[in-house]
Ligand code: HEM
């Protein structure tokens with residue numbers, strides 16, 4: 028068993044990270060802190076999950092959200108998708124393993140992956156609406172959010188959702204408020220099987236290595252850790268029994284990365300766009316300096332008067 | 341709006357365009373309706389450019405202040421887009437015929453250098469619009485269609501469920517590029533109106549001087565004069 032985070036003290040505590048620990052801030056440049064905090068991570072061991080949704084309940088409770096009560100359409104997902112009120116969602120897949128002919132119930136806890144290279148933050152146009160702390164947590168700051176939905180286009184995991192109530196974007200915070208006072212995320216605390224564990228990123232990788240070894244010894248030879256390099260690694264990682272086929276788990280992307288379309292939009296388009304506008308304005312200005320105004324002359328007026336018959340009398 | 345169309349289908353002169361002899365000669369160019377329509381379009385376009393650019397680059401985010409903050413900018417921009425679309429559609433209906441491309445236009449364009457150097461007389465005589473104006477007209481028409489189409493796709497508040505995230509990614513890329521091109525066309529349009537003195541009053545007072553028409557749109561002036569039932573003396577002008 029991985030040692031769980033001890034219960035908090037009853038004494039007030041100063042937050043362990045804040046503004047000074049930002050390594051990225053949307054639509055802004057920040058000077059990263061000289062020293063990076065130890066990177067944290069949440070490890071979700073899919074092979075241990077029993078689908079009880081205690082994590083979902085804990086998330087709702089801690090964040091005080093009120094997901095709508097939906098109708099049962101014959102599947103286990105509830106609600107049917109991530110919503111502005113449901114930051115994490117158990118997704119269920121029934122898969123018949125062609126090698127063993129066994130029915131496998133693959134349950135994945137979906138939610139923000141807290142990418143090291145977050146596409147949401149890259150896409151966001153509002154200064155400070157998305158921040159990344161040096162411990163790896165990517166957080167949305169609602170008072171700066173303008174509700175444009177660009178983060179949805181930037182995210183390779185389709186995570187953020189815009190509230191139709193306050194028109195700002197919501198997603199898992201990795202319980203930044205709990206972590207700031209030395210606690211782990213609510214979901215990790217609630218999980219009865221230790222399918223969710225919490226610690227530093229290094230600890231989680233080590234722990235995952237043991238789990239992978241164990242799974243391999245039980246015949247899951249493709250077991251492995253999901254820490255996708257395309258987004259620089261993530262601060263929420265999965266242990267998968269079929270790490271060679273992440274798409275099996277409700278379309279977990281095989282090689283997620285910020286879409287090249289987003290890179291083009293947020294990269295070359297911006298620089299080239301502003302340059303082109305500048306050049307257009309400057310060209311007009313230069314032309315005016317060189318050519319001067321194009322004025323109608325006296326002769327032009329006279330010619331028109333002749334044409335209309337006035338000038339002849 | 342009705343306009344005179346000769347048998348070949350080409351625009352010659354509009355029925356509200358009139359020559360008033362005098363010193364100087366005054367030529368009606370735009371009706372009050374057309375001018376109001378134009379200024380609604382112009383205002384919307386400028387507001388769209390400002391509110392759009394605010395989201396386009398962080399260094400321009402301060403422009404959201406003009407609209408009462410980021411949330412309001414995000415809300416208002418697409419609605420102004422809808423106004424622009426319908427307003428421009430009005431202009432399109434008014435002006436499309438006069439903007440049809442003719443052989444002369446290609447010749448005129450070949451003299452682009454002369455025109456820019458102030459030697460318009462070396463280029464063929466021009467009807468109501470010259471080739472440059474026609475290019476502005478058609479490129480704006482195309483760009484506004486691209487902008488409204490891509491704009492609706494990224495209008496998440498109402499339309500997010502109709503498209504996939506991947507389609508929205510393309511739409512926002514297309515929208516931002518089209519916006520930049522549209523703003524460039526706008527710069528060309530405004531600069532030309534400013535550079536060619538005597539043009540702006542066509543859209544404010546509705547009329548231009550005869551000299552302006554003679555210098556820049558001689559064929560249009562000739563056609564107008566040829567059509568005009570002459571002054572009280574009963575003489576035909578330009579016989
Ligand atoms: C014609 C109808 C239009 C519609 C429906 C529309 C809609 C939108 C929407 C929904 C956005 C995303 C931000 C937001 O939600 O407010 C946006 C962004 C933008 N729009 Fe428009 N728009 C239109 C026309 C225009 C025009 C005419 C221009 C410029 C002349 C323009 C320039 C921009 C720019 C620069 C952005 C920011 C793109 C970026 O962040 O890279 N839009 N537009």
Ligand code: SF4
Nearest residue numbers: 139140142146147182
């Ligand atoms: S998973 Fe999506 S929302 Fe979460 S940090 Fe990565 S890009 Fe942002």
Ligand code: SF4
Nearest residue numbers: 151172173175176178
């Ligand atoms: S909706 Fe997303 S991209 Fe837009 S301002 Fe809010 S956090 Fe940033």
